[in-house]
Amino acid sequence: MKIDFANLQLQHQMYKDEIETAVKNVMNKCNFIMGEEIDILERSLEKYTSVKYAITCGSGTDALLLAFMAADIKPGDEIITTPFTFISTSEMIALLGAKPVFVDIDEKTYNIDPAKIEKVITLKTKAILPVCLYGQPADIDEINKIARKYNLKVIIDGAQSFGAEYKGIKDSALGDIAITSFFPAKPLGCYGDGGAVFTNDELLAQKLRSLRIHGQSKRYHHKYIGLGARLDTIQAAVLNVKLSHYQKDLELRREVASRYTKVLSGKDLILPYIANDCNSAWAQYSIRLKNRDEIQTKLKENGIPTAIHYPVPLHLQECMSYLGYKKGDFPISEIISNEIMSIPMNPYVSDKEMKYIANLL
Template identity: 70%
Template sequence: MKIDFANLQYQYQLYKKEIDKAIQNVLDKSNYIMGEEINILEENLEEFTNAKYAIACSSGTDALLLALLALNIKEGDEVITTPFTFISTAETIALIGAKPVFVDIDDKTYNIDPNLIEEKITNRTKAIIPVALYGQPPKIDEIVNIAKKYNLKVVIDGAQSFGATHNGIKDSCLGDLSITSFFPAKPLGCYGDGGALFTNNKELAQKLKQLRVHGQNKRYHHKYIGIGGRLDTIQAAILNVKLKYFNDELLLREEVAKKYLKKLSFKENIILPFVEHNCTSTWAQFSIRTENRDILQARLKEVGIPTSIHYPIPLHLQVCFNFLNYKKGDFPISEKISKEIISLPMNPYLTEDEIDYICEKI
């Protein structure tokens, strides 16, 4: 048996007629940049999340960059985040000249540990970027309380968690800003790059809409230094179709996760994912841990089961962050988990037989 990790082609075939029609409609109008589908998507995203304002943009990375620009984070400022995430989270901080300050993670959720944040706050700290890793929101109440105490901003990196909830509230509504990614392999993905920001603050929303078009408040009048951060119209059209079915797909992902958890609960030498009682996860990844990861990954590959490692090297040990002067041992939980984590196939369309096969081979 050969397993598909994300099964994007199967999903496309399910919605093919609607997606093809939506793309053709854009082609017929030839309105490829900031076409009407962008406004429709933003309205649909606002309705889905209950956030007051959704701002579509060119990628999850650009969403993070736009968030930092909107909050006036600048050279010399410090932003607290996690070393156990995709590089975009810290990369965007460094790109604008600010300093990423890492805090180790919780060993169960793999999200930033709020208990370790305060000791890293200095008079240069301006914001906290907690990551909703693998689809589960962080302990946002504790993080927001710390932020209020020190007058800091909170930007939730929800690149993997669009649709997840914390205490019944979509994580797009939490923090001063929240971002997400529509990279094709995300739970809600387009067919190229794409992203969005969410806020309940009208002024921030207006500023973000200008920043994504080079800081323009009207054509050739530039209020801010911004970026070319627009989502293209074809991607918006695709997302408008897929968003209609997204709630159903989240439920299917949850069912796949439950089956994995049940069937793997008796396996020795592995640690299963953990979701807090007051959170839901989008299950962007189903990641287990084992000290025998390399052996397991090789054997699963031999029998047609693809896996991935999210993430093999914590950010503080990446060469590009040498200037921060971190060293091995500074964030022991992140380092340990990076050596043990392995992601299994996860998509809404995994069959019972496929899940049985994967779990049997594990």
């Protein structure tokens, strides 16, 4: 048996006619930049998330950079975040000349541990950046309490968690600013790069809209130093179709995760833990095991693809060495990075495939 990790081909076939019609409409109108599909998508995202303002952009990485710029992050400022995530989280902080300040993660959720945040706050700290890893929101109430105490912004990296919920609230609505990614393999993915920024603050929304189009206040009048970070109209057309089916796909992801947990329980593995007050988007189904490399090789030989998210924590990455962290500084992140492995996760994993994976494990 050969199993597809994300099964994007099957999803495309399911929505092919709708997507091709939507894309052809854009081509026929030739409104490739900031066409009407962008506005339609943004209004639909606002309705889905119950956030007042959704501002689309070129990628999840662009979304992070725009969020930091809108929050007026400057060189020398500090942002507290997690070392156990994808590089873009800290990369965009560093790109602005600000400093990522790492805090270790909770061993069960793999998200930033709020109990460790307060001790690293300094006069230079401007924001806290929790990552909703693998689709599960961080402990936002505790993080918000700390942020209010020290007058800090909370910027949610929801690149993997669009549609996830914390105490009944969509993760896009949880911080001062939240971002997501529409990279093809994300729970809601387009057919290239794409992202969005969310806020309930009207002034921040106005600034974000300007920043993504070179800081323009009106054509050829520039209020800010900005970016060329618009979402392509064709990608918006794809997302408009996929968003209309998204809740159904999200529920299927949750069913797949539930069935995985059932068939894998009792084996010598550590399975994903979801906090009682959270509802995950299940971007990944990630297990922990001691002999990961050996198991990964065996699974590959038997047609089962796997992925490691993430093998090297950010504090040990060469590009972050200037921060002065060393091995042992964030022991939980280091342990998890050596044990974590993601198995095929998409809305369409069949019982037959699941049993095959479970038996091999």
